[in-house]
Amino acid sequence: MSHWSSPAAVAVADPLWRALAVLRVILLLNTAGVSAYHADSYERPGAVAVALGVMALWTAVATWAYAAPRRRTPPLLVGDLALALALLAATPWVKGPDFAISLPSFWVAGALCAWAIHWQWLGGLVSGVLLAATDITLRSRIDQSDYGNAFLLVIGGTIIGFMCGSLRRMAVERDAALHRAAVEAERTRLARAVHDGVLQVLALVQRRGTALGGEGAELGRLAGEQERQLRALIREQDTVETSDPTSRAASSPARQTVDLASALTRLQSATVTVSTPGFPVELPAAVADELLAAVRACLDNVRVHVGEDAPAWVLLQAFPDRVEVGVRDDGPGIPAGRLDEAAAQGRLGVVASIRGRVDDLGGTAELSTGSFGTEWELVVPRAALESGA
Amino acid sequence: MTDSDALRVMVVDDHPLWRDAVERDLTEAGLDVVAVAADGREALARFPAARPQVVVLDLQIPAPDGVQVTAEMVAHDPGVRVLILSASGEQADVLAAVKAGATGYLVKSASREELLSAVRRVAGGDPVFTPGLAGLVLGEFQRAASAPEPEPAGSALTERETEVLKMVAKGLSYRQIAERLYISHRTVQNHVQNTLRKLQMHNRVELTRYAIEHGLDAD
Numbered sequence: 001m002s003h004w005s006s007p008a009a010v011a012v013a014d015p016l017w018r019a020l021a022v023l024r025v026i027l028l029l030n031t032a033g034v035s036a037y038h039a040d041s042y043e044r045p046g047a048v049a050v051a052l053g054v055m056a057l058w059t060a061v062a063t064w065a066y067a068a069p070r071r072r073t074p075p076l077l078v079g080d081l082a083l084a085l086a087l088l089a090a091t092p093w094v095k096g097p098d099f100a101i102s103l104p105s106f107w108v109a110g111a112l113c114a115w116a117i118h119w120q121w122l123g124g125l126v127s128g129v130l131l132a133a134t135d136i137t138l139r140s141r142i143d144q145s146d147y148g149n150a151f152l153l154v155i156g157g158t159i160i161g162f163m164c165g166s167l168r169r170m171a172v173e174r175d176a177a178l179h180r181a182a183v184e185a186e187r188t189r190l191a192r193a194v195h196d197g198v199l200q201v202l203a204l205v206q207r208r209g210t211a212l213g214g215e216g217a218e219l220g221r222l223a224g225e226q227e228r229q230l231r232a233l234i235r236e237q238d239t240v241e242t243s244d245p246t247s248r249a250a251s252s253p254a255r256q257t258v259d260l261a262s263a264l265t266r267l268q269s270a271t272v273t274v275s276t277p278g279f280p281v282e283l284p285a286a287v288a289d290e291l292l293a294a295v296r297a298c299l300d301n302v303r304v305h306v307g308e309d310a311p312a313w314v315l316l317q318a319f320p321d322r323v324e325v326g327v328r329d330d331g332p333g334i335p336a337g338r339l340d341e342a343a344a345q346g347r348l349g350v351v352a353s354i355r356g357r358v359d360d361l362g363g364t365a366e367l368s369t370g371s372f373g374t375e376w377e378l379v380v381p382r383a384a385l386e387s388g389a
Numbered sequence: 390m391t392d393s394d395a396l397r398v399m400v401v402d403d404h405p406l407w408r409d410a411v412e413r414d415l416t417e418a419g420l421d422v423v424a425v426a427a428d429g430r431e432a433l434a435r436f437p438a439a440r441p442q443v444v445v446l447d448l449q450i451p452a453p454d455g456v457q458v459t460a461e462m463v464a465h466d467p468g469v470r471v472l473i474l475s476a477s478g479e480q481a482d483v484l485a486a487v488k489a490g491a492t493g494y495l496v497k498s499a500s501r502e503e504l505l506s507a508v509r510r511v512a513g514g515d516p517v518f519t520p521g522l523a524g525l526v527l528g529e530f531q532r533a534a535s536a537p538e539p540e541p542a543g544s545a546l547t548e549r550e551t552e553v554l555k556m557v558a559k560g561l562s563y564r565q566i567a568e569r570l571y572i573s574h575r576t577v578q579n580h581v582q583n584t585l586r587k588l589q590m591h592n593r594v595e596l597t598r599y600a601i602e603h604g605l606d607a608d
Contacts (some may be wrong), residue, residue, distance in 0.1 A: 196449045199476040200404050203497035207410075210500060224498055275520045275558040277528020278480045313520055313560035317527055320535040328559040372561060372569050 008175035009168040010069050016117050016164060017072070021063040024110040028059045031105040038101070047094045051087055051103055058083055059110070066114065077111075077118055081127050084111040088134045097140050112153065116161035120168075124161025128154035195234055202227040225270060232265050258288035260323065264295065264316050271309055272299060276316040281323060287361055291325060291380065294357040294365070298327035298376045301350050305374075306331030320382070322363075327376040333369040354378075395421040396512050399441035401432040401458065402474070403450045407497070411445060411474070414501045420508065429453035433461055441469065443512045445504075446491070448475045448482045456485045463490030470511045474504075484525050488592040492585060493517030515578055516585045523558035526588055527551070533591060544587050553580040 035048055042048050062080060065071045087104040094103055102108075108131050116124035132150035139146060202223045209220025260283050261276035268274045283291070295314060302312045306329050315326040351367065354376065358365040363380035398420050402408040405427070412422050424439035426432035428451035436444075444462060448455035459471045472493040473486050483494055493511040495504065496519065507517045518526075530546050546554070549570075556566045563577045570577075 196476060197404075200407060200497065203476050204406060204410065206498045207500065227498060273520050273560055275524025275527075277531060278484050278525045279528060279532060311560065313558070315520070315524055315527075315555065315558045317524075317531060317555075319531055326555070326559055328561075330560070370569075372565055375559070 006172055006175065008171040012167050012171035013117060013164075014069075016167075017066045020110065020113050020117065021066065023113065024059045024062060024107075027105075027107045027110055028055055031055065031107045034101055034105055035103075041096075042094060043096045044094050047090075048103065051090065051094065054083075055087070055104060055107055062110065062114075072118060077114055077123075080114050081111040081130065084108040085130060085134050088131065089138065092138055099139075102135060102138075109153075112157045113160060116157050117164045119161065120165035121158050121161035124157030124159070125154065128157030195230065199227055199230060202230070221270070228268055228270070232268055256285045257282040258285045260288045260291060261316055261318075263288055263292055264314055264325070267292075267295065267299065267314060272312050272314065274314045274316075277318055279318075281316060281318040283323065287380065290357050290361055291323075291378065294354050294378055295325055295327055297350055297354050297357075301354075302327075302329040302331070302374075304350075305334075322379055322381045325376075325378040327378075328373055329375075330373045333371065333374055395419055396443065396509070397421050397423045397439075397441045398508060399424045399426070399432070399436065399439055399444045401426045401429075401444060401450060401455075402447040403427045404447075407447070411504070414504060415445075415508065418505050420505075427451075429455070429458045432458050436462055437465065440466075443470045443472060443508050445472050445474050445508065446486075448473055448486060454482075456482060456489050459486050459491045460489040470514070472507055472511045472517065474499075480521075480525055483522060484529065487522065487526070487585070488589060490589060494519055494522045514582070516581050518557050518581060520558045520560045523554050526584060527554055527558060529588060529591070544591050546584060546587060550580045550584050550587075553577055554584050557581065 032052055035052060039045055039048070058080075065076055084104060084107070088102050088108060091099055091103040112124065112127045112131060115127035119126070132153045135153075136142060136146065136150050205223035206220040206227060209216040209218075209223060212220075259280040261279070261281045264274050264276060299312055299314075302310055310329055310331060312327065312329045315324075315328075317324040317326075355365045358378050358380065361380045362383075363378060366377040366379075368375050368377070398415055400408055400411050400415070400422060402411065402425075408425055408427070412425060415422050423441050424435045426435055430451075430453065432444075432446075432450070433453070446455050446458060450458070453461075455473065455475075459473075462469050462471060470493070471486070471491040472495065473483060473491045474495050474497055475483060476497040487494065492514075493507055493516060495507050495517060499507070511517050530551070534545065552570070553566055556569070561569070563574055563581075566572075566577045567574045
């Protein structure tokens with residue numbers, strides 16, 4: 001409970017103290033009204049008037065004293081409760097031994113609430129017990145409502161104290177969470193600036209190196225490789241930040257989803273260009289893995305049939321009812337009849353494997369070829385994705 | 390301005406090394422670098438007097454950022470062409486800049502020839518797309534198509550425009566697209582231009598809708 005003095009705890013306590021100041025005035029008016037109504041039955045009406053004056057004075061002093069956090073000290077709180085107890089104890093002398101309503105009446109709740117706000121449930125309990133015990137011991141006989149009032153003092157004080165404690169704890173926790181979020185945001189901002197600087201230099205090395213040729217070109221190629229990797233990493237990080245952690249945690253491993261857009265982006269290399277929408281494309285993990293494997297098979301095919309350094313392009317499109325992945329190369333294409341020939345000889349391994357994977361997902365895999373190169377069009381309906389996997 | 394005048398270009402980049410490299414490449418190629426700036430404030434201050442035809446703009450510059458600079462430059466002079474040259478290629482930023490009125494995007498690792506060709510093409514009113522940018526733009530239209538609000542009339546892509554954009558995203562050159570679709574090079578350019586125009590229109594409609602919903606249209 002050492003964090004009571006933290007700014008957040010003080011900030012949440014301030015309105016409570018202000019509310020208590022208003023409550024004290026209401027309680028004072030109530031006590032004054034009740035006293036005036038029964039004025040003719042008192043043994044020492046003059047003393048009642050003096051007591052009311054003391055209560056009014058203390059209400060003003062307490063309102064001023066509790067207004068500043070630095071004045072909310074144990075002596076003030078002890079004095080507050082001691083005065084309430086003293087006035088309570090003076091009741092038989094002022095009103096006579098058979099009094100029904102105590103001298104300060106409900107005004108003692110002011111001190112009770114002060115203890116509850118400052119010392120939480122324990123403060124509420126201790127002050128409640130002291131007030132209730134004093135009230136009960138002074139009475140010559142105890143009826144049902146006296147017991148009820150005493151019980152309410154103890155229970156009410158404890159509950160108010162407990163709630164004040166919870167409020168403070170939540171405020172402190174919220175404050176800490178906000179602080180963490182701010183630190184995290186600042187770290188991300190700094191990382192972004194650093195990444196940008198690194199990317200700038202890598203891009204420059206790549207550009208100049210390529211222009212220099214020879215060993216410079218080799219350096220440029222390496223810089224380009226690193227640039228792409230760092231960019232894919234940043235992209236991945238962004239996706240992690242934007243996806244909702246609660247929904248992720250709530251889903252069981254079997255239903256876990258994968259962002260196909262960032263998964264495909266990881267395939268980006270010196271020869272492979274990957275284009276995706278600007279938003280995550282969440283698919284069940286099993287489906288995303290299959291599609292990814294199919295795309296890898298397409299890219300392997302490009303390396304084998306067109307060349308190790310042949311460029312290839314991957315395009316992901318996400319529609320409400322389906323996802324489409326296109327893989328294209330710039331190669332000479334497949335000569336007409338070649339596929340049929342291969343199929344006849346039972347040598348359609350890769351093509352069959354790509355088709356098979358997509359078929360299993362309830363989708364279609366179309367192969368088109370021509371002067372523009374070779375292009376795979378993989379289409380998987382979303383309906384199958386929801387029920388499948 | 391007469392035809393014999395060289396293309397007027399402004400370069401905005403906060404990295405001096407880069408700014409100088411780009412400036413040198415452009416000058417050597419016979420282009421007229423009329424102004425340079427290191428941040429958004431400087432860029433907007435020098436822009437009106439320099440009156441460039443093309444602005445080569447880095448997105449990650451000290452405030453105001455590249456997206457804001459693009460929007461203000463285009464608002465000030467609708468004829469200016471903005472070519473985004475970005476190192477980090479943060480997707481959302483690139484898309485925002487294109488929506489704000491930029492007509493081209495190039496990663497910084499692009500070669501000198503690619504840069505010069507991009508500047509010339511952008512100056513001629515030809516949008517410069519990378520496959521990555523085409524994928525992002527396609528994504529925007531897919532998102533708009535599945536949104537609950539009805540799309541404003543004439544803002545959806547035609548089938549042909551979608552087809553052309555898909556081919557750009559798959560790395561085909563305009564020439565290859567023209568051959569494959571049996572249309573002229575000019576027609577391909579028109580389709581790409583329309584795509585960009587519709588994306589920017591989308592952006593304006595979205596902004597207007599936002600303004601009306603939030604009561605910002607009172608004045």
